[in-house]
Amino acid sequence: MRHRRLGHAGLQLSELSLGSWLTFGKQITDDTAEALMKLAYDHGVNFFDNAEIYARGESERVMGRILRKMEWPRDTWTVSSKVFFGAGGKLPTQVGLHRKHVVEACHDALRRLQVEYLDLFFCHRPDPATPIGETVWTMHQLIMQGKVLYWGTSEWSAAEIKEAHAFAQAHHLIGPTMEQPQYNLFHRAKVEEEFAALYDTVGLGTTIWSPLASGILSGKHTLEGDASSRLRMAGLEWLKERELNQARLKKVEELKGIAQELGLSLPVFAIAWCLKNPRVSTVMLGASKVAQLEENLKAVDAQDLLTPEVMARVEQAVAGEKLSTWS
Ligand code: NDP
Secondary structure, X not given: OOEEEOOOOOOEEEOEEEEOOOHHHHHOOHHHHHHHHHXXXXXXXXXXXXXXXXXXXXXXXXXXXXXXXXXXXXXXXEEEEEEOOOOOOOOHHHOOOOHHHHHHHHHHHHHHXXXXXXXXXXXXXXXXXXXXXXXXXXXXXXXXXXOEXXXXXXXXXXXXXXXHHHHHHHOOOOXXXXXXXXXXXXXXXXXXXXXXXXXXXXXXXXXXXXOOOOOXXXXXXXXXXXXXXHHHOOOOHHHHHHHOOHHHHHHHHHHHHHHHHOOXXXXXXXXXXXXXXXXXXXXXXXXXXXXXXXXXXXXXXXXXXXXXXXXXXXXXXXOOOOOOOOO
């Protein structure tokens, strides 16, 4: 495993990390979750991503039990939570980025994950109903209290991140260290263009999500979606609707050809492509099966095979997708 600094912060995360969205506490058994975390840790993964909303708190409970059972030294791994959507309740006091919910979400995550502090704590989306300064103050205070080490954002705009930094600087507070955006061969605009001015100024780090565009870049899907996959899960029709289409599947076939020439599977190739971007601090993997994670972890070594010539061919293959964004 190799490591990268989280932007300008001193913390170094493993290039590949493991997330739990849709899988822990939902799609997979707790035994599979444990096997995934063990495999990841044994391969040098030092960051596990979570959020209050994942399986309405259950994902954090599952992860917390595994962390407790494994007894890995606390100084060998990092764990995150995210606040905004709530853990199920939808009352105004139970969601958002106001002081009350951010503090309560932090306490709840600490309890569910069975840890004394969160290494990373993200604002899962911007909250137009709360002044950014209130959130910055709250995060700063949680850091001062030792409950959070680094705070960040997820799917915020560059303007919102800049505003948070300007407020933090004006009041001598700690601003957001990292952003968690989607980044993959089909979603590039935020990381490559919108945030470009933030990397060298505020030193933004990035923990990127859905490197396989929810599995589409594994190459296993038809237009209906692979039967045992998240794209066929009840309640996720919107995801299939939004991400899966004929034009993308055609590009996937082209990319598969390039990967095969290098002797790589498409998922390994697509994850390695994300790692080629030095602005990416860590690529967060998702997996519903141990075999998937075993395969995807090969991306660390595979990145060296993606020469400038290969990268240029990829540009041609995904032409037209460059400006796509999530929100
Ligand atoms: P991916 O885009 O890599 O999708 C992972 C899914 O793709 C797996 O669960 C599996 O789903 C399928 N898959 C993975 N590897 C393979 C393989 N080798 N062969 C075939 N299928 C494969 O990542 P995620 O969307 O899971 O995102 C990663 C993490 O990022 C999340 O767990 C979460 O922690 C974070 N995240 C953050 C968000 C945010 O708003 N901040 C939003 C979304 C995710 P299946 O078997 O069901 O097909």
